[in-house]
Amino acid sequence: MDSASASIPAAKNLVLVGGGHSHALALRMLAMEPLAGVQITVVSDVAHAPYSGMLPGFIAGYYTYDEAHIDVRRLCQFAGAHFVQAECVGVDVSSKKVLLKGRSALAFDAVSINTGSTPRMDNVPGADTFAIGSKPVPALLQKWNSIIARAKSGSRQSIAIVGGGAGGVEIALCMKRRLGDQGDVTLVHRAPEILETHNPKVRHLFSQLLEERGITVHTGEGVIEVRNGQLLCNSGRTVEADHLLWVTSASPAEWIANSGLKTDTNGFLLVSPTLQSVSHPFVFGAGDAATIEGKPRPKSGVFAVRMAKPLLDNLRHFFNGEPLRAYRPQKEFLSLIGTANGEAVASRKFLAWRSSLMWQLKDRIDRKFMRKFEDLPLMPGMAEAPEPASGARTDSLADEVSELRRRSQMRCLGCAAKVGSSILTGALDRLRSERSDSPALALLDHAEDAAVFAVPGGMEMVQTVDYLPALVDDPLLFGRIATLHCFSDIFAMGALPHSALATALVPFASDTVAGETLFQLLSGVVDVLEETGAALYGGHTAEGNVLALGLTCNGFAAPGSTMEKSTPACGHSIILTKAIGTGTLFAASMRLKARGRWIDSAIASMSLSNLTASRILREYHASACTDVTGFGLAGHLLEMLRPLRRIARLDIEAIPLLAGAVDTSSGGILSSLHRQNSRAMHGLETPEAISRHAAYPLLFDPQTSGGLLAMVPREKSSDCVAALIAAGYPETTVIGSIDDAAPAAENAALIRF
Ligand SMILES: Cc1cc2nc3c(=O)[nH]c(=O)nc-3n(C[C@H](O)[C@H](O)[C@H](O)COP(=O)(O)OP(=O)(O)OC[C@H]3O[C@@H](n4cnc5c(N)ncnc54)[C@H](O)[C@@H]3O)c2cc1C
Numbered sequence: 001m002d003s004a005s006a007s008i009p010a011a012k013n014l015v016l017v018g019g020g021h022s023h024a025l026a027l028r029m030l031a032m033e034p035l036a037g038v039q040i041t042v043v044s045d046v047a048h049a050p051y052s053g054m055l056p057g058f059i060a061g062y063y064t065y066d067e068a069h070i071d072v073r074r075l076c077q078f079a080g081a082h083f084v085q086a087e088c089v090g091v092d093v094s095s096k097k098v099l100l101k102g103r104s105a106l107a108f109d110a111v112s113i114n115t116g117s118t119p120r121m122d123n124v125p126g127a128d129t130f131a132i133g134s135k136p137v138p139a140l141l142q143k144w145n146s147i148i149a150r151a152k153s154g155s156r157q158s159i160a161i162v163g164g165g166a167g168g169v170e171i172a173l174c175m176k177r178r179l180g181d182q183g184d185v186t187l188v189h190r191a192p193e194i195l196e197t198h199n200p201k202v203r204h205l206f207s208q209l210l211e212e213r214g215i216t217v218h219t220g221e222g223v224i225e226v227r228n229g230q231l232l233c234n235s236g237r238t239v240e241a242d243h244l245l246w247v248t249s250a251s252p253a254e255w256i257a258n259s260g261l262k263t264d265t266n267g268f269l270l271v272s273p274t275l276q277s278v279s280h281p282f283v284f285g286a287g288d289a290a291t292i293e294g295k296p297r298p299k300s301g302v303f304a305v306r307m308a309k310p311l312l313d314n315l316r317h318f319f320n321g322e323p324l325r326a327y328r329p330q331k332e333f334l335s336l337i338g339t340a341n342g343e344a345v346a347s348r349k350f351l352a353w354r355s356s357l358m359w360q361l362k363d364r365i366d367r368k369f370m371r372k373f374e375d376l377p378l379m380p381g382m383a384e385a386p387e388p389a390s391g392a393r394t395d396s397l398a399d400e401v402s403e404l405r406r407r408s409q410m411r412c413l414g415c416a417a418k419v420g421s422s423i424l425t426g427a428l429d430r431l432r433s434e435r436s437d438s439p440a441l442a443l444l445d446h447a448e449d450a451a452v453f454a455v456p457g458g459m460e461m462v463q464t465v466d467y468l469p470a471l472v473d474d475p476l477l478f479g480r481i482a483t484l485h486c487f488s489d490i491f492a493m494g495a496l497p498h499s500a501l502a503t504a505l506v507p508f509a510s511d512t513v514a515g516e517t518l519f520q521l522l523s524g525v526v527d528v529l530e531e532t533g534a535a536l537y538g539g540h541t542a543e544g545n546v547l548a549l550g551l552t553c554n555g556f557a558a559p560g561s562t563m564e565k566s567t568p569a570c571g572h573s574i575i576l577t578k579a580i581g582t583g584t585l586f587a588a589s590m591r592l593k594a595r596g597r598w599i600d601s602a603i604a605s606m607s608l609s610n611l612t613a614s615r616i617l618r619e620y621h622a623s624a625c626t627d628v629t630g631f632g633l634a635g636h637l638l639e640m641l642r643p644l645r646r647i648a649r650l651d652i653e654a655i656p657l658l659a660g661a662v663d664t665s666s667g668g669i670l671s672s673l674h675r676q677n678s679r680a681m682h683g684l685e686t687p688e689a690i691s692r693h694a695a696y697p698l699l700f701d702p703q704t705s706g707g708l709l710a711m712v713p714r715e716k717s718s719d720c721v722a723a724l725i726a727a728g729y730p731e732t733t734v735i736g737s738i739d740d741a742a743p744a745a746e747n748a749a750l751i752r753f
């Protein structure tokens with residue numbers, strides 16, 4: 001979390017649903033001028049949102065993935081907003097909650113919807129099943145990558161595109177350009193002419209272009225049914241192709257109308273000129289997802305971009321209790337449609353100008369727009385958010401924030417720094433009501449001040465404690481990662497998880513904001529406890545400057561059944577179950593130097609429980625096992641080797657690395673713990689070539705919720721790796737072996753290459 005949002009206590013929650021063009025720009029502006037006193041959470045189903053203006057150019061191969069996508073995760077960090085990667089499935093307008101697929105709902109004081117649109121596919125039988133829509137874009141790009149791969153391997157591909165608007169025509173030209181002789185492209189359009197919303201000269205220009213490029217065009221053909229590889233048209237014509245793409249008129253997500261929000265006749269969120277829902281003024285909407293009452297405009301990225309500023313201004317006014325201002329969208333706009341040969345056609349009213357200059361203009365505009373999201377300065381001002389000038393605002397938010405500031409300055413320490421009991425009770429009540437049948441919460445109702453439980457007869461109790469400040473800003477995700485991290489020692493020992501007591505540190509904020517943070521945090525904890533078969537027995541909370549979580553974890557084990565870490569057997573193979581690199585990646589993320597997708601894969605790795613891996617390693621008779629955490633791979637391996645002075649031979653090439661970890665570490669971005677960890681170097685015998693290897697610094701990289709490191713009999717190691725991969729640990733690898741040789745002499749290096 002950036003210090004701007006941390007320095008002013010949050011009094012209200014704003015949830016931005018969708019990382020579309022309007023929200024992306026609004027976030028950029030928020031970084032420059034924060035919305036003081038408001039905790040902003042962005043919900044997006046993707047970490048990298050495609051930029052529509054460059055999408056056809058990306059398909060044609062003119063732009064790279066990063067050039068054509070907005071890194072929403074990184075942008076949120078820049079803006080001091082929490083990023084929650086999840087799909088919104090509805091808004092509960094009565095309890096003011098955003099409903100998410102597969103995770104707890106998010107409470108809000110205001111919500112803004114900028115989730116775009118998808119082509120309508122439900123009105124033609126078979127379209128949903130046999131064709132792929134131009135949106136969601138990630139699915140389209142996945143399909144396109146597979147088409148390209150097949151074409152590259154020499155197999156000629158045929159594509160039929162339904163929809164002859166600007167999107168369909170541009171995609172047709174770009175796909176043909178990229179496939180060349182390896183592809184046939186056909187365009188099918190319902191109206192008598194393509195591009196019917198553009199002037200006749202533009203239509204003529206593109207009709208000629210399509211013909212010149214060998215693209216077959218069928219106009220006046222409405223598709224009435226789609227079958228596998230076939231489009232059936234109302235004239236009786238059948239168009240056959242290997243791949244069917246759907247680029248027809250925009251349609252809204254069904255959840256908007258299903259949420260009880262008033263919509264236009266097509267189901268788009270109906271908003272007033274202030275961009276507020278006409279039925280629920282605390283719901284805002286922008287971009288394709290919304291239609292302004294009395295001022296409908298084409299569903300185009302141009303409008304989504306233009307709406308960003310009025311949307312943000314009105315959100316500010318809303319929270320500050322000021323009158324909102326009407327936004328008047330322009331009626332005409334200049335379209336620049338690429339022709340996939342270094343030219344573009346400028347289209348506006350009666351203008352039709354095809355020229356390379358127009359492509360240069362379009363390219364310059366698009367690149368300039370995207371630079372706003374790529375070049376994110378670490379502004380000195382980010383550290384200190386501007387204080388609301390005293391007496392400058394008399395609205396309710398300003399009053400609430402100044403009251404919170406006053407209270408935050410007067411906050412007592414010791415026991416008085418605890419989160420208020422009503423906040424805790426509220427969060428726990430909500431957990432109980434939303435997850436009434438969760439076994440992880442079954443004992444919480446009867447909890448005493450201290451946990452009391454019986455250790456089953458003949459068993460031993462295994463107990464561990466760990467604590468970490470949040471490294472991701474989504475409290476639920478952090479709760480999950482922290483719980484897995486804290487339980488990791490229990491898993492590594494092969495004990496049966498039983499229970500946990502939580503110590504939660506929640507940033508000082510209003511009761512509503514702190515309560516929501518605590519609820520989300522505990523939801524993440526409970527998710528893991530449920531999967532693990534353990535229960536939450538109680539805990540304590542406190543207010544702090546940052547979100548943090550500690551857990552005391554309990555497990556049971558039959559005497560002598562636990563896996564120990566310091567007993568690696570001679571000749572055994574060394575297995576690592578997860579890739580390494582979280583330390584450098586999150587250090588880079590803090591400096592806005594990590595790509596969102598690198599952080600995505602690091603999060604996926606950290607969110608993976610070590611429980612099953614531990615069971616498998618036990619089945620394969622691991623002689624020793626530990627989890628890789630703060631000391632890094634080398635530090636933890638040395639811990640395992642030292643007691644018996646065993647020697648490990650590591651294969652540096654085999655060590656699995658998280659995507660981006662080499663980029664960030666070789667760029668000199670290392671975790672603050674790295675320097676201390678690299679003191680372990682004296683325990684390594686490192687040839688020159690190894691010390692220059694790109695993976696070498698990562699041996700000392702501290703891991704959060706890292707994988708298990710275990711020694712398994714050599715003859716069983718391939719089967720063990722296969723079993724771990726099949727169980728969902730795809731990065732599992734044999735990274736070396738324990739020497740058969742006699743123990744190393746005192747002070748001799750224990751890790752060799
Ligand atoms: C092929 C093609 C080319 C185009 N070219 C142009 C062009 O050159 N210029 C132009 O102005 N317009 C163009 N358009 C139109 C343009 O794509 C849209 O009008 C524009 O993207 C709308 O922007 P938006 O911000 O409303 O939504 P989007 O850009 O669609 O962004 C919405 C975001 O919300 C996310 N999201 C969606 N649903 C959910 C959910 N339930 N939960 C969480 N997140 C969600 C999506 O992943 C996405 O990142 C083109 C369209 C197509 C199909």
